[in-house]
Amino acid sequence: MDRQESFVTKGLAGLFWLPITPITAKQSREIDKRNHKRRERLRQRYPEVHGRAVDYISHSIEDGTLFFSVAFKDKTLFSEA
Numbered sequence: 001m002d003r004q005e006s007f008v009t010k011g012l013a014g015l016f017w018l019p020i021t022p023i024t025a026k027q028s029r030e031i032d033k034r035n036h037k038r039r040e041r042l043r044q045r046y047p048e049v050h051g052r053a054v055d056y057i058s059h060s061i062e063d064g065t066l067f068f069s070v071a072f073k074d075k076t077l078f079s080e081a
Contacts, residue, residue: 049078
């Protein structure tokens with residue numbers, strides 16, 4: 001058994017062969033709280049699109065700028081550069 005196999009079988013596989021410690025319940029709650037706050041902030045960014053059914057999304061890149069358009073089921077279009 002080589003070094004890599006021994007680390008994997010012992011549950012110690014990680015970056016540069018350092019052991020990976022599991023996330024505690026407290027850390028998991030903190031991560032969930034941060035993610036929830038982030039999603040709430042993102043929902044408030046474009047209130048005109050929140051809660052609407054999407055028909056399709058298209059995108060293009062012109063002169064290094066990303067343009068995207070979101071078409072909704074009610075035949076309206078939201079575009080952003």
